[in-house]
Amino acid sequence: EETEKNILKLSKIIKKTITEGDRCLLVSENRPEWFISDLAIMLAGGITVPAYTTYTEEDYKYLIEDCEPSLVVVSNNDMLRKLSNIINKKNFIKKVITLDDVDKVTNGLNLIEKEKYLDFNFLLKENLSEYDKIENNKLKRTSPACIIYTSGTGGNPKGVILSHGGILNNLVGACEIMKPLFNSRPVFLTWLPLSHSYEHCVQFAQIAVGAKVFYAEKLEKLLENISQAKPTIMTAVPRFYQNLYNKINNNLKKQKGFKAKLIDATLKLGKKKLLHQKMNFFEKIVNSLVEILVRKKINKQFGGNLKAFVSGGGALDKEIGEFLNSVGLPTLQGYGLTETSPVVSCNPIHKIKVDTVGPPFKGNKVKIAHDGEILVKGENVMLGYWNKKEETDKVIINGWLHTGDIGEIDPLDGYLKITDRKKDIIVSAGGDNISPAKIENMITNEVEIDQCMVYGDKKNYLVALIVPSKEFLNEKEKIYDVIEKINKKLTLLEKIKKIQLIDENFSIENGLMTPT
Numbered sequence: 001e002e003t004e005k006n007i008l009k010l011s012k013i014i015k016k017t018i019t020e021g022d023r024c025l026l027v028s029e030n031r032p033e034w035f036i037s038d039l040a041i042m043l044a045g046g047i048t049v050p051a052y053t054t055y056t057e058e059d060y061k062y063l064i065e066d067c068e069p070s071l072v073v074v075s076n077n078d079m080l081r082k083l084s085n086i087i088n089k090k091n092f093i094k095k096v097i098t099l100d101d102v103d104k105v106t107n108g109l110n111l112i113e114k115e116k117y118l119d120f121n122f123l124l125k126e127n128l129s130e131y132d133k134i135e136n137n138k139l140k141r142t143s144p145a146c147i148i149y150t151s152g153t154g155g156n157p158k159g160v161i162l163s164h165g166g167i168l169n170n171l172v173g174a175c176e177i178m179k180p181l182f183n184s185r186p187v188f189l190t191w192l193p194l195s196h197s198y199e200h201c202v203q204f205a206q207i208a209v210g211a212k213v214f215y216a217e218k219l220e221k222l223l224e225n226i227s228q229a230k231p232t233i234m235t236a237v238p239r240f241y242q243n244l245y246n247k248i249n250n251n252l253k254k255q256k257g258f259k260a261k262l263i264d265a266t267l268k269l270g271k272k273k274l275l276h277q278k279m280n281f282f283e284k285i286v287n288s289l290v291e292i293l294v295r296k297k298i299n300k301q302f303g304g305n306l307k308a309f310v311s312g313g314g315a316l317d318k319e320i321g322e323f324l325n326s327v328g329l330p331t332l333q334g335y336g337l338t339e340t341s342p343v344v345s346c347n348p349i350h351k352i353k354v355d356t357v358g359p360p361f362k363g364n365k366v367k368i369a370h371d372g373e374i375l376v377k378g379e380n381v382m383l384g385y386w387n388k389k390e391e392t393d394k395v396i397i398n399g400w401l402h403t404g405d406i407g408e409i410d411p412l413d414g415y416l417k418i419t420d421r422k423k424d425i426i427v428s429a430g431g432d433n434i435s436p437a438k439i440e441n442m443i444t445n446e447v448e449i450d451q452c453m454v455y456g457d458k459k460n461y462l463v464a465l466i467v468p469s470k471e472f473l474n475e476k477e478k479i480y481d482v483i484e485k486i487n488k489k490l491t492l493l494e495k496i497k498k499i500q501l502i503d504e505n506f507s508i509e510n511g512l513m514t515p516t
Contacts (some may be wrong), residue, residue, distance in 0.1 A: 141165025159386030173361025230303030270326025295328025321354030
């Protein structure tokens with residue numbers, strides 16, 4: 001009730017600043033005020049433009065000049081420091097709302113028109129009587145709700161315009177996936193950036209199922225926050241599950257004697273259960289035993305109430321999916337793009353197929369083009385790219401969004417399987433098609449290796465750039481042994497012929513990765 005009042009209050013104030021369809025930039029780390037601001041902007045008829053807190057000053061300059069926001073909502077002094085120069089120069093920015101105390105946020109910054117700056121908490125102290133009702137009859141399902149900028153492999157980010165109907169459509173499918181997972185009020189722990197389309201949609205799914213929401217403090221405190229929040233559902237990206245797999249697997253490998261046998265049984269019988277294979281009487285007894293002695297203990301490390309992990313934002317390795325499901329951490333892999341609001345499909349809890357991304361949500365149609373590309377049609381497909389009609393027309397043809405992903409649909413149950421990225425396929429000098437993602441996953445699944453990139457387009461063989469894990473930085477021989485071991489599992493064309501070791505991680509700061 002308190003949150004609802006705050007959304008209504010803020011919405012009335014924003015409505016005085018903007019006109020229907022104006023863009024409102026939102027730059028903040030995850031916090032309850034993020035959600036209140038987002039809803040208030042939409043309710044006032046504005047279009048939310050969320051931006052990553054990790055962007056550079058140049059990135060913000062591009063975003064602001066591209067979407068020309070009337071309003072900027074910014075969390076703290078660090079964020080405003082990156083934005084202040086550009087805000088000073090742009091007359092179209094009418095107001096700036098700071099989530100922290102406005103005097104603290106603006107302190108030490110050379111700002112023009114200080115009266116432009118408003119304090120979020122002060123605004124919410126307004127008397128409620130005139131804010132008790134808000135009408136917005138102009139909003140339709142086809143109205144733009146937000147513009148989410150997505151980083152491509154080259155060039156500037158593109159602003160994806162998502163409609164209110166597209167997001168609502170997505171929520172119907174999300175609720176169908178989530179509702180079988182809990183009997184009482186679910187608990188979520190939000191930690192992925194809300195500026196990413198995946199977590200942006202999750203926040204609405206949380207309301208749709210009436211969840212209790214915790215906001216993680218920071219990445220370093222994530223495990224501590226998990227044990228405090230005791231989440232029912234956790235959403236994360238494959239990188240999180242990869243780290244989790246390495247961590248749990250390492251601990252399990254250290255066990256000896258009876259404990260080691262228990263773990264072997266847990267993995268073996270867990271896989272049987274996952275694949276719906278029949279167990280004999282003895283296996284059923286052993287499975288009940290490992291459920292108590294192993295799986296429940298692992299689940300307890302995540303608060304003890306975890307019903308499912310949901311994986312999205314990239315391909316989850318099959319081995320990791322099988323492992324997590326087998327040790328009592330049900331992991332549902334889904335698939336989506338910013339351009340599809342964002343979910344296309346997801347595995348349901350009653351039938352998990354780890355090498356797939358599940359059946360498509362009812363709200364959209366999916367088909368495979370003659371060249372294997374996945375095409376999506378439905379209300380969840382974006383309205384287009386902001387200010388980029390030519391690029392929009394290239395990806396949406398006759399209502400079908402061309403995803404750039406290669407896949408196949410199981411004719412028996414309609415489950416979708418992603419096999420590659422269309423533009424990421426390496427074509428060797430001999431004309432052979434090779435999937436770098438498959439090889440990169442195999443390499444980074446090894447505990448000795450943190451990050452990896454495989455290259456070899458139009459070349460005679462493949463090479464790899466490798467960032468070793470911190471504890472193996474000076475152990476070159478071990479890294480070479482790992483690559484040798486992986487090469488034995490690969491075909492002649494896929495084998496890595498040369499490697500280059502790097503002691504600096506790929507990161508946003510050094511320009512080797514985009515925020516996405």
